[in-house]
Amino acid sequence: MFLQNIDAETRQQIDNLLALYQKSGGGLPVDIELLIASLCKVIDVDIELHERFFCLRNNRGLLMPIENGFSIEVNRLDTFAERRVTIGHEIGHILYSFDYDLYEIPQQKPERKSTTIFPNKTVERICDEIAGYILCPPDLLTDFLEHFDEILYQPDLFAEKQQTVFLFRMNFMAKKFGIPLTQLYRYIILQFGKEKLIRLIKK
Ligand SMILES: [Zn+2]
Numbered sequence: 001m002f003l004q005n006i007d008a009e010t011r012q013q014i015d016n017l018l019a020l021y022q023k024s025g026g027g028l029p030v031d032i033e034l035l036i037a038s039l040c041k042v043i044d045v046d047i048e049l050h051e052r053f054f055c056l057r058n059n060r061g062l063l064m065p066i067e068n069g070f071s072i073e074v075n076r077l078d079t080f081a082e083r084r085v086t087i088g089h090e091i092g093h094i095l096y097s098f099d100y101d102l103y104e105i106p107q108q109k110p111e112r113k114s115t116t117i118f119p120n121k122t123v124e125r126i127c128d129e130i131a132g133y134i135l136c137p138p139d140l141l142t143d144f145l146e147h148f149d150e151i152l153y154q155p156d157l158f159a160e161k162q163q164t165v166f167l168f169r170m171n172f173m174a175k176k177f178g179i180p181l182t183q184l185y186r187y188i189i190l191q192f193g194k195e196k197l198i199r200l201i202k203k
Helices: 009-023 032-043 080-096 121-135 138-144 166-175 181-190 192-200
Strands: 046-052 062-065 069-075
Touching: 009 080, 009 121, 009 138, 032 046, 032 062, 046 080, 062 080, 069 080, 080 121, 080 181, 121 181, 138 166, 138 181, 166 181, 166 192, 181 192
Parallel strands: 046 069
Antiparallel strands: 062 069
16 A cells, blocks of 8 residues: 555645646656656745765755755765655655744644654655655556566666566666666565565566
């Protein structure tokens, strides 16, 4: 079950965002600029996107309040696919966990605490899940997994030619969604359990 641990209001906002994105002509892999433009419309704030150097490579991103909205800062040392996941995660914070009162951003969800001040593992996991939901739309992900063995094996498509059929198919999906392979594994395990991945390997 997707987005099981978040409230109905946030889930609705996420679905509104994806609906507007699709209506605006957005497809796969998700067009980040169009996604952010859609988000600005859905929640009526400004969002800026910046790349910067974070000293630590595992410092993926930062969400900062700006006048009338947010600045999402991503790590320039990360790959393009990694940065996309970071942006999805920060969008999760904007929709799920930001304390709008504290930063005098349009009043919404005032009961929530900012994770900038109170980092919380549960919130981080939920924002990762929102990133997965946005970048790998659930109906498409489910469809891909149901027809996993129909993904045509074309070993020449990627640079690493010696990969197995399973790895090829997973890489193919990761490319389609524009996320790193490791994130795709994590997301499938989160949504469908480890067993699902093991069954796919054995196919
Ligand atoms: Zn976070």
